[in-house]
Amino acid sequence: MSEASRRLRFLGSSRRAPELTADRLCGPPRPELYALGAWAAGVLVGEADFETAAEQPDTAELAVAVADAWHHRGVGSLLLEYLVHAARERGVAAFEADALAGNSAVHRLFSDLGLPVHRRYREGEVRVQVPLAGADTDEHYLRAVEERGRTADLASLTALLRPHSVAVLGASRRSGSVGQSVLRKIRDGGFRGEVWAVNPHTERVADMPSYPSLEALPRIPELAVLAVPATAVPAAAEECGRAGVHGLVVLTSGLDADQARQLLRSCRAHSMRLVGPNSLGIAQTDPAVRLDAEFGGAFPQPGTAGVAVQSGGVGIALLERLAWLGIGVSTFVSLGDKYDVSANDLLQWWESDDRTNLALLHLESFGNPRAFARTARRVTRRFPVLTVDAGRSSAGRRGAAAHTAAAAVPAVTRAALFDQAGITATRSVAELVETAALLHAQPLPAERGAIAVVSNAAGIGILTADACVEAGLHLPGLPDRLADRLRRALPGGAGTGNPVDITPAAGPDHLLHCLDLLEHSGTVDALVVCLVPTALAAGPNRDPLRALLDGPGRRRLPVAAVRIDQQAPVGFLTARDGALIPAYADSRSIASALAAAHARARMLARPASAEAELPDCDPVAAQRLVDGFLAERPNGGLLDPARIADLLECYRLPLTTTVWALDEHTAVLAARSLRLLGHGGRAVLSAHRAGQPAAESSRTVRSDAETRDAFRESTASSGGRTTGVLVRPAAAPGVDLRIDVRQDEVFGPLVLLGLGGPTGELLDDRVARLAPLAEADPAAMVAELHAEPLFPSRHPADLADLHRVLVGVSRMATDLPQLTEARLGPVVVRSDGVLCTDALIRVEPRLPFDPYLRRLRRRPLTEAAG
Structure with missing residues (x-):
């Protein structure tokens, strides 16, 4: 660090300040200190740390230093992102730091982080405070992290996808070998940069000079393609890294675990981006590049x-x-x-x-x-x-x-x-290409998904109509006025419903007029034309296909065709105006493609939504509750009913009034009181057994005698495994749903909504979303249920309580990484609101996972320094 940088970093302290700081960071580990170093090619280029004090453990003092040559390259921002993540894991609520008022670089570093920044000025210095609450969910912060990562990713991919020079390692003399095939394709494909073969065992490959090593090349290539045996991959990758190669494509397959580790270690140590192994290769068709490095x-x-x-x-x-x-x-x-x-x-x-x-x-x-x-x-x-x-x-x-x-x-x-x-x-793959053909060539339909099918043979029109309906599309009946106009425009005997049967006698003018009328009617959003070759259309001027070839290909609505005599599953018809009209050999193909286009149109019609907010929750209290349980049971387990009720209350999830009765007398008193609140004067007793929801062994009671019988029965049938009973008022009738949370190591929490009870298990009627839910997700989840028509009201305003419950469950699962399983149900949806009657929640010791944190190699300080 220069003298000016030392003054800014250490606020004008003595020359020994850097040495004292290094001693503090490299001393024996202390729980209150967390430090990170950034190394490039084995040289320390940046350091950041935070330290808490015993009297204020939720606030940490922050410090950052970056080598002069590495300023403005994102090192400080990256270190701060990691410190934010580490601080959240340790319960730190805010960072604080001192800086000189004139240190514009560090002030910009804090401002660009994406979190709120509070500053207090005093005599040429600034006390900076950065609250960390919501760092995992704050949209502004996530966008800032995302943009920094995107900028870094794009820069790192340039060597792979827009290289100026390429070397193929392992290109052999054997014709048809992978290495030689890739080398030939790079050369013959017209690559605009320089390409070299590297093979120490020959002087020429594919009529090109071959070099014994990377060091022997005229220049160090930006990209290296490895087509060497698996045993040679680690050494070849390390050679590339040491030489200064920036991108690696490994075609070799069959690497064992040790070879894979060595390959990754070399790529990370030398900042090389890696495609593969077991790759077919890459291609870039930009005329300025023209790289075809695949076999x-x-x-x-x-x-x-x-x-x-x-x-x-x-x-x-x-x-x-x-x-x-x-x-x-x-x-x-x-x-x-x-x-x-x-x-x-x-x-x-x-x-x-x-x-x-x-x-x-x-x-x-x-x-x-x-x-x-x-x-x-x-x-x-x-x-x-x-x-x-x-x-x-x-x-x-x-x-x-x-x-x-x-x-x-x-x-x-x-x-x-x-x-x-x-x-x-x-x-x-076939369906992918068929759908791509429609999306590539035609505009999207409107979000209604109303389709008109036009055919010159009734049978194929009916099959296509069936396929469209089965794919979730809609064929509306045509208004009388439109049907009248179609009838006058088409040959006698034409069918003017939907599908429209223009008859085998129809020529191109009939079909063109029919399509024009449908397009401008406002009744439908897409046109499907089904054509069967007939003897009546044998002449060039009689074939209705001419209506598609000679007519306008660019319409306001998407147009696609079914041609059952077509050999290829999908192809393009080129209209006179140059527009492409996809033509399919099978009705089901066009239906699935149109359904995909309709789904995309609906998605684009919805406003882009941020994460759904839950302003009145208390995640701090929820985390404290989970931490308290894990302190008692370090291996985790199922929460007891009292803790479940407290946790759900943190997220305002509506759990019915419940009493946990450990003996018969308490159960009788509780049921007597809660029957007054229950539907029909009833209460529900549920045996509490560790490991299963109470609702699976419930009984409705109307009197003290029935309560005693239910308590004794649950105790006897459990073989002593019950720990009391849960007593709650009987809920009024409604639609029984079930909401689950599953925690996945890779995907994170998954929220599932489905029909409850045995019917739900039988029908498997459920929808799922990854948490956190976006604003539009709860309504979409409810709408996708097959049971949605059963709800007392289907108006969005009347389902707001259910939407809010889904958001609460999502937020709970996102806030608490220790929550590994949750089951709420029955969740009863009634005309007057939503009520959860039972719940099961399991927690286990786990650290938070930040999916947006950029993944870097992490090594102990001693290993990095060595």
């Missing part, structure tokens, strides 16, 4: 679709189908085992790339799904993001785990992620 069959056509796949085989199939269809690619990345670069990185890259307006993904696992969902929610409002929903079955998940080391993801969890992120999930 698929054909060169990817330039275009506007960003493609990322985890399976190389899926990647080859997808590129071939897109090429046949004529949808070009902006960027292609085969993620392979996805040790580093992920779909989240690529979504951010495509978001900043003006050439990309469609993203196609094939993912078998998720590294940081909550950060992925947050990024995808933003990106999907710019352009469609489609994915193949791989691993839906248990067998599929086993295959994914064996294939790409992918963690098994339950279908309900994956569906929640896709839904919240606005991602269109398809069931196969």
Whole structure:
């Protein structure tokens, strides 16, 4: 540090201040001190620490120092993000720091952090206070962290996706080998930069000079592609890192655990971004780059679709189908085992790339799904993001785990992620391409989802109508006036309902007039044209297909066709104005594509919503309650009824009045009192047994005698395992729901809403969202239930209490990482509100997880210094 930096950092203290600070930080560990160092190539470039005092343990004194050469490169911000996370784990509520009034850099560092900053000025110095409450949920802070991470990610990906030079390590003389194939494709694809082969065993590869090592190259490449045996990968990666390579694509598969660790260690130690291992390669079709470093069959056509796949085989199939269809690619990345670069990185890259307006993904696992969902929610409002929903079955998940080391993801969890992120999930590569064709070529329908089907053969029109309805679309009846006009415009015998049967006698003019009338009627949002070849349409001027080819392809409504004589599952018809009209060979394909377009239209019609707020909750009291329980039971367990009631009250969750009676006499007195509040003068006794909800063994009572019988029966049937009974007033009739929370190590808390009781178990009617819920999520969850028509009122205002309960459960699950399981139910929805009659909550010792914290290599100080 320069003299000026030392004066600013240590407020003009003596020259020994840095030495004394180093002694303080490197001394024996102390619980009140937490310090972080930032190293680059083994050199300490930044340090940040906080320290608490015994008299005020919830406030910490903060200090930050960054080497002069590393100013304005984000080191201080990154260290502060980690300190915020660490302080929250330790119960610190605020940072405080002293700075000189003229230290503009540190004041800007605090201001840009994204948290509130309070300053008190005194004689040339400033006392800064940064409250940390809400750092995990404050939208302004999360956006600031997200933007810093996005900027850093984009800069780090440039060496991979826009390199000026590439070296292929392992390119051999053997024709058809992976290394030589990639080398040839880079060269023959017209790469605008420099490309070299590295192979110590030969002087030439594919008619190009071969160099024995990276050091022998004319210049150090920005990107290295590794096609070497698995045993050679760690050494090759370390050689690349030491030489100064910035990006690595590892095509090699079959790395064992030790080789994988060494590969990652080298990439992290030398700040190299990594694609793979087990990757097919990458491609960038920008004319200024033209890099094709993959060993698929054909060169990817330039275009506007960003493609990322985890399976190389899926990647080859997808590129071939897109090429046949004529949808070009902006960027292609085969993620392979996805040790580093992920779909989240690529979504951010495509978001900043003006050439990309469609993203196609094939993912078998998720590294940081909550950060992925947050990024995808933003990106999907710019352009469609489609994915193949791989691993839906248990067998599929086993295959994914064996294939790409992918963690098994339950279908309900994956569906929640896709839904919240606005991602269109398809069931196969074929469906992905079919849906992409419609979204690529045609405008979105209106959010109503009203479809008009027009056919020249009634049978195919009926099949298409059925497929559309089964896909969740709507075929409205046509108004009388419109039907009248259609009848006059079409041949005799035409059907003017919906579907519209123009008859085999119709020519192109009939179909064109019909489409014009439907488009301008305001009755429908999309047009589906079903055409069957007939002898009546044999002449060139009689074929109704001419209405699509010679008529306007760009209409206000999306237009698509079904051609059952078409060999390909999907293709494009090119209209006279150059517009593309997707044509499908099967009615179900067009229905699923239209349903996806309709779902996207509905998503875009909803305003982008921030996290749902719960202003009157008390997370501090909730955390104190959980900490108290874990102090008594370090291994965790189920909360007792009294603690459950107190915890739910922290989030204003409406639990019915309950008395926990440990003996028969108390149960009788409680039931006698609570019967006065119960529906029909009844109370409910539920045996309290550790490990199961009370509602599973409940009995309604109307008298003292019935109460005694119920108490004795529950005690006798349990074999002494009951710890008393819970007594509550009987709830008025309503719709019984159940709300669950499941804590996932990777995905975080999942909130599930479903129909309660045996009927709910039988029908499996449930919806799920990842916590925290956004403002629009509770209403969407309720609307998606098949049981929604059973509610006493379906007006949003009348369901506000249920929405608020869902937000409360979500906030509780987000605030308390120790909450591993919760079950509320029955949750009774009535015309006068919502009431939870029973609950089960399990907590276990766990530290908070911050999904938005940038992931860096973390090592002990001694190892880093060494």
